[in-house]
Structures are given as structure tokens and as C-alpha cells.
Amino acid sequence: MNNTFLTPSLIFALALSAAAQDEVVRAAERPAAFVLDAGTHAIPELVDRVATFLDRNILYNATELESAGKLRITRRTEVDAKGCWELFGSLLYHKGLAIVTLDEARGFHEVISMQGPRNREIINGAMFVKHEEVEAYANWKATPILTTVPLKNINAPMATNALRPFFAQTGSPGGGALTLGTVGNPSDILVQGFGPQVAAACRMLRLIDVGSGETDDVVQVVRLQHALAGDVAASLVATWSNRAALQAMQAQGMPPPADPVRVVPHAPLNALILTGSGPQVRDALQLIATLDAPAVAPGKHTADLARRVQEIEERLQALEGRGPRK
Numbered sequence: 001m002n003n004t005f006l007t008p009s010l011i012f013a014l015a016l017s018a019a020a021q022d023e024v025v026r027a028a029e030r031p032a033a034f035v036l037d038a039g040t041h042a043i044p045e046l047v048d049r050v051a052t053f054l055d056r057n058i059l060y061n062a063t064e065l066e067s068a069g070k071l072r073i074t075r076r077t078e079v080d081a082k083g084c085w086e087l088f089g090s091l092l093y094h095k096g097l098a099i100v101t102l103d104e105a106r107g108f109h110e111v112i113s114m115q116g117p118r119n120r121e122i123i124n125g126a127m128f129v130k131h132e133e134v135e136a137y138a139n140w141k142a143t144p145i146l147t148t149v150p151l152k153n154i155n156a157p158m159a160t161n162a163l164r165p166f167f168a169q170t171g172s173p174g175g176g177a178l179t180l181g182t183v184g185n186p187s188d189i190l191v192q193g194f195g196p197q198v199a200a201a202c203r204m205l206r207l208i209d210v211g212s213g214e215t216d217d218v219v220q221v222v223r224l225q226h227a228l229a230g231d232v233a234a235s236l237v238a239t240w241s242n243r244a245a246l247q248a249m250q251a252q253g254m255p256p257p258a259d260p261v262r263v264v265p266h267a268p269l270n271a272l273i274l275t276g277s278g279p280q281v282r283d284a285l286q287l288i289a290t291l292d293a294p295a296v297a298p299g300k301h302t303a304d305l306a307r308r309v310q311e312i313e314e315r316l317q318a319l320e321g322r323g324p325r326k
Helices: 008-029 043-054 062-066 081-094 120-124 131-137 156-167 195-208 229-250 278-291 305-319
Strands: 034-036 039-042 057-059 070-073 077-079 097-103 108-113 144-150 179-182 188-194 218-223 262-266 271-276
Touching (some): 043 057, 062 108, 077 081, 081 097, 097 120, 131 195, 156 195, 156 218, 188 195, 195 262, 195 271, 218 278, 229 262, 229 271
Parallel strands (some): 057 108
Antiparallel strands (some): 039 070, 144 188
16 A cells, blocks of 8 residues: 655645635635615625625724714715725725724734724824825725825925925814824925825925925915916916016016026915925915905906916016006
């Protein structure tokens, strides 16, 4: 009688093969789409369904989740695996719940209430993401992440002061605001918060980090109330160009000076990002205040670009002691 002996390495290989086959079977049995029917859904059951569909381990305290209430869906929704995770996060965020990643590689997560006794664990459990990969988490609304962004032209305190007015008051239903700070050197800034917050802050940092390298440059972010950021930015650029031409003519043919301030519009926040010296930025703020005026009457749009430019030029001439051009 022949005896067959299995070496430890062969046993291990067979075990891996069996595990791989089990995974293939589970993937084949898994539906291609996650369906959320119209109606009322209890959150614990929703978590279990998502965990099964995505083959993840999502831990939770049933009492904590039930206290958040139920979800009312008015229309049937069908999404793929990527859309399922994003939709799941948005629904939890709506109910004041967050998803903390315990072990991404093994698929372990936990749902925690933003208003519960363990809410500090949400931010403390933020997952580190490289700044180049942050955009992939822009729709992970209930997932806290953190990153460090290297700056090339401005320093971290300057960037922090520019962004804080826009993000310090925004956050989760439980009050979790975006955190901005330094990491021990002036060339890197720390950004921590939920996925969409961090992604939005990183986008704005890319717009802000365009200084000229001068040590006296400042960055100012101005949120507009009435006019559109793109329109005002175009008006400012045209105005500075005309003003430079006038100054060049007065200097008897000398080259026009450089742009007084760099203006970059940020459409999502309807804001302008100004970069320049302190006096230059203050001068630009005066012009922006003139442009960002309410419409003359309800239902009418603001004046067209040409009229705005003319009004600013007249204001500049008045400030400089000149009368309007004939």
C-alpha cells in the first residue's frame, strides 16, 4: 500500500487554492447591483445588506444605530459596488453616522454616531491618504480621512489662515469641522475631515499655492454674495490691464507694471483667491466690494462686463485724483 505524504508547503498551497476558489464562488453568487427599494429602511438592516453585498465586515452597536431613526426612500435606486459604498456613506452621514475604517485591507469598518459618547473616535480613527489620492475619496461623505499637502509657493500658516474662514464652520451634523494645521515645518499643511471636505480643501490649496515666492505676499479668499466669481475675476483682470496702460502712458512710454494682484476664481464656493502684497490685496478688496453689489431689481441680472469695467475705471480715477476720461 502506498502512503502519500503532504509536505507543509503543499498543504499551504492547497489551502490557498481552496480559499481562492471560495472567493470566486462568493463573487459569482454576489448580485451585480445593489438595489434600494422605495420605502422605509431600518439602518441596522441596511448596514447588514451593504456588508453582505460588498463582502465587508461592518461593525455597529444596534442601539446606537436605531436611535438615529429610519431612512425614508421615495424612489428605487440601483448602484454598482463603487456607487453602493458612496451611497451608503451619504445615507449614514444624513443620519449623523460616520464610517471608521479599522482595517481597509481586510475589509473591517465600524459605524459610529457623530453625536454619541464615542464621537471622538471618529476623527481619531481618520485614515491617512496620500494627497495625490484624496480625490478618490471625494464622495466618501461619512469617512474621516487625513492628509498632508506639500506647498511650493506659500507657507502653511498663510494657507491655513486663507482656508479657515470657509471650512472652520462646516462639518458633519454632529459638528465635526475640517481641521487645518501645520506639521512642524512651513512647507506642509495638515488637512483632516470627511472625504468631501478634505477633497474641497485640497482643490483650493492647489489654487492658492501659486504665489510669486515673495516673502511679503499674502493670500486672501473672498466669498462673493451677489456677483459670480468668474465675472468679477474677468472684470478685475480687465481693470488692472487698463490701469496699467494708463500708468504706462503717464510714465511716457515706460513698460507697464506687473499685475497688482493675482486673481483666481473658485466656482464651487463662488469665491476669489487673491495673491499679492498687503496693499495690493486691500486695493483689490475695494474693487471687489464695488462689483459684488446686489441687482438693481429682483429678477434682473447684474450689469454686463463692459459696464462693470467702466464703473471700476471711473472709481480708480476718482481715487487717484483724476476726472473721468472724455
